Amino acid sequence: MQESSRMEGTVKPKQIESVESILEKYIPEDELKEVKRILFGQNRGTSVSVQPVNQEATDIANANNFQVLFSKILAEKEQLRQPRIVRIGIIQNSIGAPTNAPIHDQYMAIQNKIEKMIDAAGAMGVNVLCLQETWHMPFAFCTRERYPWVEFAQPVTGEATQFIQRMARKYNMVIVSPMLERDEVHGSTIHNTAVVVGNNGNIIGKSRKNHIPRTGDFNESTYYMESTLGHPVFETVFGKIGINICYGRHHNLNWLAYGLNGSEIVFNPSATVTGLSEPMWGVEARNAAMTNNYFVGSINRVGTEHFPNEFTSGDGKPAHKDFGHFYGSSYFSSPDNCRSPGLSRVQDGLNIAEVDLNLCQQVKDKWNFQMTARYEMYAKFLTDYIDPNYQPQIVRDPSIKKN
Amino acid sequence: MQESSRMEGTVKPKQIESVESILEKYIPEDELKEVKRILFGQNRGTSVSVQPVNQEATDIANANNFQVLFSKILAEKEQLRQPRIVRIGIIQNSIGAPTNAPIHDQYMAIQNKIEKMIDAAGAMGVNVLCLQETWHMPFAFCTRERYPWVEFAQPVTGEATQFIQRMARKYNMVIVSPMLERDEVHGSTIHNTAVVVGNNGNIIGKSRKNHIPRTGDFNESTYYMESTLGHPVFETVFGKIGINICYGRHHNLNWLAYGLNGSEIVFNPSATVTGLSEPMWGVEARNAAMTNNYFVGSINRVGTEHFPNEFTSGDGKPAHKDFGHFYGSSYFSSPDNCRSPGLSRVQDGLNIAEVDLNLCQQVKDKWNFQMTARYEMYAKFLTDYIDPNYQPQIVRDPSIKKN
Structure with a gap:
């Protein structure tokens, strides 16, 4: 929309780096502390503590031009449970080659970038x-062209997953790989999928996108439909993980279902642009983390992607070849109402949070949201609501004349 | 909790006025614009526009030591519907007399304050x-003493409502009056209620608090239980109104039900203190407004209330006589992801937003959250979930040994 000056992952220089960087640049320490407390929350009485990144990761990042952030979000000590300390990582990246390069070259350019970032992790x-939504390709769905873009789709057992499996084994790491899936068994259909790879390199399972946008440049139902796989939560050796892909972050019921199925970490791999959703980016995931009492890792790709052929956006404006700047800003939200700093709005990055998963239950025990939730009432409410003849509970001022 | 130095509605001087005031004090205009866009959203391409308050209201406010803010949140012009411009007001106030004064004196001291603020409105x-939660009394539920506090309770047709009816008639104004209700017909029970008074001074109906906190100083179930009145929406001559009282703001299903019943404005009259909920205050209501596409007026009382007898807070700390600073900060959220400035954290105030109610449907039409919501799936999900034998949808890594 507003950025279209240069190619691939770059933006006009007037893009700000992040809100946090501006606050820190200008506001004196005492008042900054209060501003941060109110805007970003507190973990055990202080802002989320930013930690130094070790030399090895710093060197990899500097050599490959990406940012690394590292924070800690801790919990109280308990008597009967040991702390369950887990380091969670999220990666945001621009594409690696022009969108008119051969498909496999484009794929490899991204994989090469990602490999360095996983090395740093x-x-x-x-x-x-967790990687970003359909990490192995440009977000080409705005074009509404099936070819060549559907050629990026791969079966769950394809090249992208095999790469992820290698990296998972190499680093004893659980990796969530959001990808464009070709389901060869079921009519060769395409899906927006997240494959969960265990720390032994095994494929634990897959989840799919539950809510498909149909707005402006984002009518992705040209390519794939809503998931029929429910709200699976993957129990890994490092905690229980749900994946709420992209547009599902606007749907509170979707967040809720991942919570009620036991998630301790929910990832929200996304692709969204400046001017459309940015003021929502810092709100929705935090609300989900607070009200469902789990950690959220919010991931947005970064940069501007230009396409070979022009397309329109259903907004009355002239045809164009890019649809705006993906503003990155990937960050973590915690169950105790705080958030980590976000990655840059303009650069590739790896954001890491060391968390104690025990915090999820501790916050549940403190706030009692689940105990006071009255799910029975809402099960009945929604069951009534979906009746085509549902009558909303309206109390009309009798002095209003009916039209 | 942290403030206990003085009496009635005053706080230690180190309390900041608001986050907005600090941002505006230090950040240069160009960067401030970007910070505001990302943090507070945009309405038709710009930040919510702050308007001058007229002389008469300014004079009343100055004479009575309260703040008045006025913003506009507008919509696009449509071909078939006229704009539906409505001015919405929310009031936050400290109590007016010490909590050991005679009950009726305490009540009148607050009523006298409120009368001036309604005059300004x-x-x-x-x-x-809309006024704040149980506006006619201190928020004494932390004491867990039934007397004298339950003497503040009144029937819906009592003195507080009669006062509101007079003011509604005087100014042709719909007024929502959140109050402690004594239901004489039903066992003389007490309820946390909001009475909706029409612009002719008629009582349109009442709503009650759906979710009752049971955390720390806020176990209000000593006094009243959860509403059995559902999620009524009141159709007034100035729009359709729902009331989500206080703790209900942590429950996304509660917000949802008011939305699905047709609310265009949802008020959230609250009472909540610094150190407990403040980082959530700017998140939850905005998330509700965005995802349900209605306006929200968030109201929190202001000041520190000291009680005659000491009480404990279930947190292992010594007994004390106040439970912290109510941080005010009442503000509006819009269906298009933006928010108004908030009132002071330390002073009484009236916040006004002129809005076009057509914006609700316009945002629904743009984002399609309701169309893509899959309510059938969630009706079934919740119905399954409330089964005591519900089995969460967990996919376990087979390499994890069962305990």
């Missing part, structure tokens, strides 16, 4: 990692 | 107004 001892 | 042409 490995150097930092990350236990659970 | 009238001078500004407010159409729909």
